[in-house]
Amino acid sequence: MGREVPQQQQQQVALAVEQLLAVNPYNPDMLSDLENYVNEQVSSQTYNLDANLCLLRIYQFEPDRMSTQIVARILVKALMAMPSPDFGLCLFLIPERVQMEEQFKTLTVLSHYLETGRFSQFWDEASKNRHIVEAVPGFEQAIQAYAIHVLSLTYQRVPRSVLAEAINIEGLSLDKFLEHHVANNGWILEKGHGRGQLIVLRRNEFNHPELKKSTDDGIPLEHVARIFPILG
Numbered sequence: 001m002g003r004e005v006p007q008q009q010q011q012q013v014a015l016a017v018e019q020l021l022a023v024n025p026y027n028p029d030m031l032s033d034l035e036n037y038v039n040e041q042v043s044s045q046t047y048n049l050d051a052n053l054c055l056l057r058i059y060q061f062e063p064d065r066m067s068t069q070i071v072a073r074i075l076v077k078a079l080m081a082m083p084s085p086d087f088g089l090c091l092f093l094i095p096e097r098v099q100m101e102e103q104f105k106t107l108t109v110l111s112h113y114l115e116t117g118r119f120s121q122f123w124d125e126a127s128k129n130r131h132i133v134e135a136v137p138g139f140e141q142a143i144q145a146y147a148i149h150v151l152s153l154t155y156q157r158v159p160r161s162v163l164a165e166a167i168n169i170e171g172l173s174l175d176k177f178l179e180h181h182v183a184n185n186g187w188i189l190e191k192g193h194g195r196g197q198l199i200v201l202r203r204n205e206f207n208h209p210e211l212k213k214s215t216d217d218g219i220p221l222e223h224v225a226r227i228f229p230i231l232g
Contacts (some may be wrong), residue, residue: 013040017051026178027056028062035070042073045138049086052077056093068101073136075107079114080142083149104133123168144168152201157190160197184202 017037021031034055041047052074059066070095076088091099091108098104108130113122122143126133133139147166151158164170169177178199181187188200 005038014048021051021054024063026057028058031055031058031062031065034058035067038070038073042136046066047077047081049081053093055091056090060093063095068098071098072103072107072132075104076133076136076139079107079111082114082137082146106132114146117150117164155201157198157200160199163199
């Protein structure tokens with residue numbers, strides 16, 4: 001019972017924000033409510049891109065009221081949503097003078113490392129800026145999930161050392177991580193030929209092309225629908 005009340009409160013907050021956005025999404029009077037909702041997303045480990053984009057748009061109209069702390073949290077949450085293009089959508093609405101602040105330059109670098117699959121550099125940079133990323137619970141787990149997603153686009157079998165570098169886990173912690181995924185996600189552990197342990201990832205249409213279905217290669221409709229209001 002103790003966990004039901006916070007969850008109910010989260011749903012009520014989300015519903016209230018959705019109702020406000022439906023009436024007038026760019027009303028400056030909503031600024032405080034939307035800022036509080038960003039903090040709610042952080043504490044409850046939930047995410048609402050549309051609400052965050054509306055807040056960034058309001059900041060464009062009310063630059064003197066912009067909270068750089070809130071903007072940083074929005075961008076960290078957007079990083080956690082990869083491979084969705086949310087970070088770029090959010091960055092598009094942030095003034096260049098703000099982007100030049102050190103914390104935002106750092107987040108942009110982190111985004112670049114993730115987009116290019118340079119996970120070793122990513123974790124190294126993130127470790128130097130823990131005050132930015134650790135302010136948002138669940139960050140490390142979200143990036144680890146993204147790293148596994150990227151590896152699964154290429155590998156049928158991934159060497160243990162490659163996985164360890166990508167998710168920034170090693171030793172006994174990695175053993176427990178692998179045990180969890182073997183039990184819950186269909187991974188299989190194999191002994192490699194002179195290369196140590198190999199992890200057989202779940203089959204998908206990318207690492208097993210024969211599973212690929214006939215689909216359009218265009219931009220997903222939901223991404224286009226989000227871009228049009230921003231450009232309007």
